[in-house]
Every structure is written in C-alpha cells, then in structure tokens.
Amino acid sequence: MRAVIPYKKENAKSRLSTVMTKEQRETFVEKMLLDVVATLKEGGIRNIDIITPKACDVKKEVKANIIEDDTDLNDCLNKYLSQKEEPILIIMADLPLVKFSHIEDIVASEADVTIVPGKGGGTNILFIRKPEKFRVKYYGSSFENHCMIAAQQKLSIRVYDSFLASTDIDEPQDITELLLHGQGIAKDYAKKRFGKTESKGRVKISPFNEILMS
Amino acid sequence: MRAVIPYKKENAKSRLSTVMTKEQRETFVEKMLLDVVATLKEGGIRNIDIITPKACDVKKEVKANIIEDDTDLNDCLNKYLSQKEEPILIIMADLPLVKFSHIEDIVASEADVTIVPGKGGGTNILFIRKPEKFRVKYYGSSFENHCMIAAQQKLSIRVYDSFLASTDIDEPQDITELLLHGQGIAKDYAKKRFGKTESKGRVKISPFNEILMS
Numbered sequence: 054m055r056a057v058i059p060y061k062k063e064n065a066k067s068r069l070s071t072v073m074t075k076e077q078r079e080t081f082v083e084k085m086l087l088d089v090v091a092t093l094k095e096g097g098i099r100n101i102d103i104i105t106p107k108a109c110d111v112k113k114e115v116k117a118n119i120i121e122d123d124t125d126l127n128d129c130l131n132k133y134l135s136q137k138e139e140p141i142l143i144i145m146a147d148l149p150l151v152k153f154s155h156i157e158d159i160v161a162s163e164a165d166v167t168i169v170p171g172k173g174g175g176t177n178i179l180f181i182r183k184p185e186k187f188r189v190k191y192y193g194s195s196f197e198n199h200c201m202i203a204a205q206q207k208l209s210i211r212v213y214d215s216f217l218a219s220t221d222i223d224e225p226q227d228i229t230e231l232l233l234h235g236q237g238i239a240k241d242y243a244k245k246r247f248g249k250t251e252s253k254g255r256v257k258i259s260p261f262n263e264i265l266m267s
Numbered sequence: 268m269r270a271v272i273p274y275k276k277e278n279a280k281s282r283l284s285t286v287m288t289k290e291q292r293e294t295f296v297e298k299m300l301l302d303v304v305a306t307l308k309e310g311g312i313r314n315i316d317i318i319t320p321k322a323c324d325v326k327k328e329v330k331a332n333i334i335e336d337d338t339d340l341n342d343c344l345n346k347y348l349s350q351k352e353e354p355i356l357i358i359m360a361d362l363p364l365v366k367f368s369h370i371e372d373i374v375a376s377e378a379d380v381t382i383v384p385g386k387g388g389g390t391n392i393l394f395i396r397k398p399e400k401f402r403v404k405y406y407g408s409s410f411e412n413h414c415m416i417a418a419q420q421k422l423s424i425r426v427y428d429s430f431l432a433s434t435d436i437d438e439p440q441d442i443t444e445l446l447l448h449g450q451g452i453a454k455d456y457a458k459k460r461f462g463k464t465e466s467k468g469r470v471k472i473s474p475f476n477e478i479l480m481s
Contacts, residue, residue, distance in 0.1 A: 068468060170430065173440060173469025174447050193465035196447065216384065216433035223468070226387060233388050233410065251407035254282060254437070255387025 054140040054160065055100040056093050057133060058117070059126055060086055062110035066147070072225045072247070072260055081242055083112060085222065088149040088237035090115055096156025098142065104129050126191050134184040143179040143189065145171070149231060149239035150217040151178075158213070165208035170196040171221045178218060183208070228258045268354040268374065269314040270307050271347060272331070273340055274300055276324035280361070286439045286461070286474055295456055297326060299436065302363040302451035304329055310370025312356065318343050340405050348398040357393040357403065359385070363445060363453035364431040365392075372427070379422035384410040385435045392432060397422070442472045 064075055065082040073081060086103075093101055094116075103111055106123035122129040134141060142160060144151070159167050159180050166187060169178035174194040181187045186206050190198040203210045220230045222239070231243050233256070247258040278289055279296040287295060300317075307315055308330075317325055320337035336343040348355060356374060358365070373381050373394050380401060383392035388408040395401045400420050404412040417424045434444045436453070445457050447470070461472040 170448070171469075173443055173471070174463070174465075175469065192467050194447070194463065194470050214429050214431055216428050216430045219430035229387050233408070234384070249388070249408065251388075253406050255385075255389065256408050257387070 054098070054142065055102060055137065056098045056142040056144060057102045057104060057130070058086065058089060058144055058146050059130065060103050060105045060111065060146045062105070063107065066223065068224050069228075072228070072258065077246070081239065082146060084237075084239040084242045085149045086111075086115060086146045088239050089144060089146055089151065090117055091237065092151050092153050093142075093144070093156060095153035096160070097153075098156065098160070102133075104133060127189055130189045130191075134181070134187060134189070137184040139184075140180065140182045141184045143181070145177050145221060147222045148177055148218065148220075149222065149237050150220050150235055152217065155213075155215055155218045162211050162213070164211035166199070166203040167211045167213055168196065168199055168203075169213045169215065169218045171219060172223070172227070175221060177221050178213070225258055226255070229256050232258065268312070268356065269316060269351065270312045270356040270358055271316045271318060271344070272300065272303060272358055272360050273344065274317050274319045274325065274360045276319070277321065280437065282438050283442075286442070286472065291460070295453065296360060298451075298453040298456045299363045300325075300329060300360045302453050303358060303360055303365065304331055305451065306365050306367050307356075307358070307370060309367035310374070311367075312370065312374070316347075318347060341403055344405075345402045348395070348401060348403070351398040353398075354394065354396045355398045357395070359391050359435060361436045362391055362432065362434075363436065363451050364434050364449055366431065369427075369429055369432045376425050376427070378425035380413070380417040381425045381427055382410065382413055382417075383427045383429065383432045385433060386437070386441070389435060391435050392427070439472055440469070443470050446472065 062079050062082055066078045069078050101117040102120055103117045104120045104122050105111055108119045108121040111119050165182050167180040171177040174196050176195040176199050222231055228243050231240050247260055250257045250259045276293050276296055280292045283292050315331040316334055317331045318334045318336050319325055322333045322335040325333050379396050381394040385391040388410050390409040390413050436445055442457050445454050461474055464471045464473045
C-alpha cells in the first residue's frame with residue numbers, strides 16, 4: 054500500500070488570511086505537512102507520495118517521493134489512482150491532529166473504502182482498497198460524493214468516526230482545536246502566535262500581534 | 268449508574284438566532300432532547316434525570332425524571348453529583364449526532380473519568396465513576412478544566428475521540444453536520460428549514476425562508 058498527500062504551498066489556506074499573513078500561512082502548511090508525514094511513518098506507512106504543483110515547494114527535510122502535477126486536485130488524484138494496483142491512502146496535508154493510531158486503525162479496515170469526513174462536508178482521509186474501481190470528487194460536499202461513488206461501484210464503505218481526524222485546519226476556529234488537542238510542530242507554531250480567549254461560548258483564538266508580522 | 272441531562276428551553280441556543288426565531292430554537296432544542304433521551308435508552312441507560320430551571324418546559328413525552336433547579340449549571344450539577352454514589356453520565360442536550368454505540372463504549376470505559384470534548388474547548392459528555400470525588404466546571408475552556416480537576420483528584424482520564432459525539436449544535440455551521448451526518452428527529456426538523464450550499468470551501472446551510480417564520 055501507499056499513501057498520497059496532495060500539497061500546495063503557494064498562498065495556501067486563504068481562509069486563514071484574517072489571522073495570518075501569506076508567509077505565515079505558507080510556513081504553517083509546511084509544518085502541518087511535516088506532522089502528517091511523521092504520523093504516517095509512525096503508523097507504519099513506508100511509501101509516501103506528495104503530489105504538488107511545484108516540486109521545489111516541498112522542503113528537502115520532508116522524506117517522501119515528490120510528484121509534480123499542476124492539474125486540478127481531482128484530475129491529478131484520479132490519474133494517480135488509475136496508475137495504481139495496490140491499496141491507496143489519500144490524506145490531506147492539513148491534518149496535524151491525526152495520530153498514528155488513527156492511521157493504523159484506518160489501514161486495518163476491511164471495507165473497500167474507508168472515509169474520514171472533514172468539517173462541513175469535506176473528506177479528510179480516504180483509504181481505497183481497489184483504486185482501479187474508485188475515483189475522487191473533492192470540493193463541495195465531497196463526503197457525500199465519495200459515499201455515492203463507492204455505492205455506485207458497489208464498494209463497501211466504512212465511515213471512520215474521530216474528532217481529531219475530522220478536524221482539518223482551514224478556518225480560524227480550527228486553530229483553537231489545534232491549540233487544545235494538538236501535539237506536533239504545527240501546534241508549536243500556532244502556540245507562538247495565538248492565545249485562547251474564553252467566553253460563555255466556544256473558546257476563540259486571539260493573535261498575540263494584532264498587526265500581523267511574518 | 269444514572270445519566271443526567273441539563274436542559275434549558277427558554278430562549279435557548281441564542282447563537283442560532285441569525286438563522287432561527289426564538290420559537291424555532293425552542294422547538295429545535297426539544298427535538299434534540301428527545302433524540303438524546305432516545306439514544307440513552309437505546310444505549311441501555313434506564314435511569315435518566317433532566318435538570319431544568321422550569322419543569323413545565325419539558326414535554327410530557329420525554330420519559331425521564333425531572334429535577335427543577337434554577338441555579339447556575341455548575342452549581343446544580345455539583346449539588347447533584349454530591350448526592351450520588353453511583354457512576355454518573357452527564358450528557359448535554361444538544362448532541363443529536365450521538366449514537367447508542369457511543370454511549371455503550373463510554374459507559375464501558377474503565378477510566379475514572381471519560382471526557383468527550385466539544386467543539387471549541389467545551390465538554391459534551393462526562394462519565395464519572397466516583398461522583399463524590401469530582402466536580403464540574405463548565406463554560407469557557409471546560410475540557411481543560413475537567414482534565415485538570417481529574418488530575419488534581421488523581422483520577423484516571425480517558426478522552427473519547429468521536430466526531431459525532433464532539434459535534435454539539437450551537438452555531439449555524441453545526442447544523443450542516445446535522446444535515447450531513449444526522450438521523451433523528453432534530454435532523455428532520457432542520458432538513459425542513461435548511462438546504463445546503465456548496466462552494467470550494469465548507470458546505471454551509473441556507474435557510475429556505477430568508478425571512479424567518481415560526
């Protein structure tokens with residue numbers, strides 16, 4: 054089996070632009086990628102591919118095979134799947150809360166397709182036992198898309214229920230979860246930049262510097 | 268063992284007031300309470316108490332013992348715990364995504380305290396084996412509070428990792444999760460009032476009637 058991580062550094066995480074500069078966001082996604090790769094290795098995954106539009110955007114310290122592909126996310130992943138005959142784990146790069154035990158659980162799953170939903174209808178992780186029978190359809194309500202595609206192909210589905218694995222870091226309130234429940238270097242990076250503000254409702258982040266600095 | 272659900276109907280869920288009228292919010296929390304009680308019963312919990320400031324606010328069809336207490340959430344729950352000698356499951360009323368299998372897992376836990384975090388630092392479920400040794404501290408970063416209180420009391424802690432059980436319905440985007448992953452009557456209620464709007468980012472809800480009507 055292999056894992057593949059789609060990764061884009063340039064102007065990444067635009068929905069965090071209210072709390073981070075472009076440079077900070079680009080550094081932050083690098084840290085999250087390092088966390089995800091470390092977790093995969095800890096979870097026993099030896100073959101890791103990173104698909105990225107610009108190979109030089111992946112730091113040399115990231116120990117993985119780099120595949121340069123600047124086509125749309127769905128196109129490049131479907132091309133990738135069509136070339137594979139072994140089980141494939143597709144994992145997003147913005148999941149610093151995932152632990153190696155989640156990876157172990159997911160790849161031990163007997164279902165044809167294991168899906169970890171993301172917040173707001175996304176898909177954070179897909180484990181596909183028969184890549185030749187599946188195609189991805191990210192963006193929008195991709196969790197529903199992927200359930201439907203698996204059903205159309207008569208593939209069995211397991212929805213993996215984990216708060217940590219379902220928390221993709223895309224919007225400012227997600228950084229709260231990283232501060233509260235995280236452990237890796239992306240959490241350390243966030244911790245230097247954000248405090249937590251309590252109220253009667255949910256805890257929010259508060260940037261230490263109101264005027265953002267890289 | 269017993270379960271206890273703190274419940275307030277009057278002007279409930281004020282953070283949903285941008286998408287629901289007061290009357291709709293009050294009906295919605297009733298539906299969520301019914302879902303939670305049904306799930307507890309399905310999960311094998313026979314003794315269910317509901318603590319509420321106004322007993323008449325709990326519909327007769329809700330099969331549970333009603334305890335009227337109009338003091339603060341922490342005060343009334345700590346008074347409740349101090350009077351109990353059996354394991355206590357505290358579960359919030361806004362968790363329509365919780366399934367009976369979660370309840371079974373949680374009450375089978377051997378830890379002194381099992382905590383299900385809520386979104387943004389909250390606490391959705393607490394299973395307390397020795398209620399005389401524990402006290403609650405809700406609001407703000409209550410997940411951290413409860414971990415700290417357990418540690419101070421030298422009680423073992425298990426953090427229960429579930430996307431469904433960690434999704435409390437408090438803000439408009441939470442209703443998206445209910446529409447996507449829910450099953451009970453609160454989901455049916457939401458489904459009549461909201462559609463889903465897709466974009467490149469997370470799926471959002473869109474009220475069917477822009478001008479809110481009860």
